[in-house]
Amino acid sequence: MTGSAPQAAQDGDRNTSGERNTAKNTVHEAAIVFNQAAVSRGDRVIWSNGTFSIPRRSVTAIVGTNGAGKTTMMKAELGLLPLSHGNVEVLGEPAGKSNKRIGYVPQSYTSDIDSNLTAEQSVLLGLTGTRFGFHITTAAQRNRAHKAMDFVGVADKASYRLSQLSGGLRQRVAIAQALVSDPELLMLDEPLANLDLASQRATVHVLARLNHELGMTIQVVAHDLNMLLPILTGAVYLLDGHPHYAAMNDVLDANLLTHLYGTTVQVVTTPQGDMFVTPSPDEPDDIEQDTHAPVEVAQFHHHAHQHQPDAPATAPAERS
Template sequence: MADRMTPMQPCIVCHDIAISRGGRTIWSEGTFTIPRGSATAIVGTNGAGKTTLMKAELGLIPLSHGTMTVLGKPAGEMNAHIGYVPQSYASDIDSSLTAEQSVLLGLTGTRFGFHIISKKERDKAREAMEFVGVLDKAPYRLSQLSGGLRQRVAIAQALVSDPELLMLDEPLANLDLASQRSTVHILAKLNRELGMTIQVVAHDLNMLLPILTGAVYLLDGHPHFAKLNEVLDSKLLTHLYGTQVQVVTTPQGDMFVTPNADNIGCNDHPDMHSSSDVAQFHHHEDVRMDDDHAHIDRKGNGQ
């Protein structure tokens, strides 16, 4: 993959943005700047408009008010420099395709009709697959792969064109713990080793905490951006999720977000990992990448 180390310049700049659909305002009064090289989550309750914000950044949904630039241009104009992994990838993609054919769509998907795959295109696809650890699955049909492996194929497809910004909509949804860990480690490599800007729509912050630098949170009908240490506030998260939440720091310095102990056994069911799950993720031990596992050293770098 190409090295994309860049200064902390603006990646996304929003000024007083708002979106309305069907005569209803989804959210409004959004003014914030997300720097390049950051790893940012978009968080909020169901229906708050998280995916809507990401689609607006891609120029797929028009703003009803305000201005937005992405990679220095109006939203939608720099999409060739953006990798996007939709939440619906697993259901939308033709499961009869091989993993390699799927990744190649990241280079050829906008063309119509039959065309010959060049050696350069095939080499780029294989490079992306090797980076995410699925090169050995190249000839397998997607229907033969687990959900975790399909997710890594989806990321490879988004990476094949060397994007400056990688957007992922709920990339950890419906994955088991090992597959979630593998996905997060891939994102960590992209962000820390290549300087790629990462943006993730997420319900659960816990698994992403080790890589996040900030978050856009959709609260009371308005999008806000803040650095991660400002977002990890019990009062803010309680207001955001509508249930009592506490931010816990372990003796090792790891942090996780958990329902307040006073609420255990009540009818609240926040979409969050348990502290034991998060502890497994933060535990700095090597894991081998086979099927849904990534081999990671103590610094979080892929082997």
Template sequence: MEKEAEPCIEFRQAAVQRGGRTIWSEGTFAIQRGTVTAIVGTNGAGKTTMIDVELGLLPLCHGSVTVLGRPAGQANGRIGYVPQNYMDDVDSNVTVDQSILLGITGTRFGFHRVTREQRGAVADIIDFVGLHGKERMRLNELSGGLRQRAAIAQALVSHPDLLLLDEPLANLDLASQSAIVELFARLNREWGMTIQIVSHDLNMLLPILTGAVYLLDGHPHYSGMSTVLDSQLLTHLYGTKVEVVTTPQGDMFVTPNPDMEPAGHGDGTLDASEAACFFKQHYAHSHPAGQQSQGATPSRATPQSAAATQPDTATQGSTQGSTQGFTQED
């Protein structure tokens, strides 16, 4: 019971440098198990660097970080990781089931024994992420949304306790983004999985987030969403005037205030009324992760089918450019 009460991730006065330059420092916070957390900040603030630190790939110059109760890098067998440029690390000619199997066997292609249990685990994950019937397709034959599902499936096949993702919604059309977010919601709700997501755009993730790590003035901070969704804080964070819109149903949406921005700065984003309409259309049936993950965790041995997820599309919808919400380019 005491072990279960430990935070999933804990920073203590953590600081990191690259090339002799301090990226961020004085990081002291804890992220609890069973939460869904975003890592947000401007270009160069050190969002991906934070993931590298948690994986033990980049040493600290000061302080400490523990992940799943152990020093960073020592519990990576219990962590699933999806990098931003997943296709750069995988042969695009491999099939979906081959790529997912790599999550169990590592990089060992060629002749090696694959057990019936391993094949069963791959089949279960394929069903869960909604790739049934596409097992033998090559990765380069899939749409962007389906490739992202395959990347997530590879990270999930070993049933990790923590899932780390770097910009998993980047370059996806709105239908694919919404389907991937729904997949995250199911992982948190049905598996009780702790999820941490590097993202520029909070809006697509808002229905499932319990908190956010925000990199501000060279320091990482962690707060629940009720604190993060503050116009003054977000304006300071992104360097442009930001409004937090509340819909009549009580849902929140982040949007620039076009009346208070430099000319052309907010092109392609939503005003308050459009934000409310967009949120109602895309998240009418969503529930915050903080309400979903409080019960007992179901068994992860037989994940449910992905019938509830939305279909991916291979081409971008005509509304993508005008309905992206508040997004900063990295």
């Protein structure tokens, strides 16, 4: 996908070329807006009555049980699945119209991509738009690809074939491919699936930098919230056949998550201030669970943000 440089959320922010933006403050504008949206397959309603908005510069998870329609929601936002009712706007346009301004990492990327491609060739697909045929690439395109790879930490693997890379490194190549067109919105479908703990942390670190340093809006389909908790600002949760959006302070509620996942869930805060969500199906009903107040969640997020690396933004792509 090719596209224009992202809109800045605040004067003085840098885009993915490292240049100063001069756009008006858009921090309160919505990146995604649902209005009575519904999706059906045949006679089956996947979800309905979706009415909410997701702010720009947010990091949002889409959560729910298997079959609830998480990936379906992302495909609807991309205009790949028709709505049976209502409408969805993404970056101020009807779903599907702004895809050139969106970077997308599908769930099946690491298994579907041709493993004989080098990391550089794979990232360049984000500019050439196809995996097939011979394409002459320019020096400017290769420069953009290397800046994207440098940002995600795989520049030194440019000449490696994907078959030579670990799952975590292939996932970062996938993110670089999505970044090379300088998107405003990054969508990732289960980006942490099948990765070991170190690779999950490395991937989340890349997402944190994209959000904090470049102001990028990020949306992630997620099964497990734990690794993403320090960077999430909100979540869309698919509950009882309806999608809802809420800030993380409200989503991290033991009763809500228990209802959502159909098993007893605790939201636990450690003495160090870290927190995690854990199922506890054998917990007796008369035991008071170790949950936390929303203010504790907010304090944790502030603490995590303060400890993010403060390195200058490295540019994945140049503006053409």
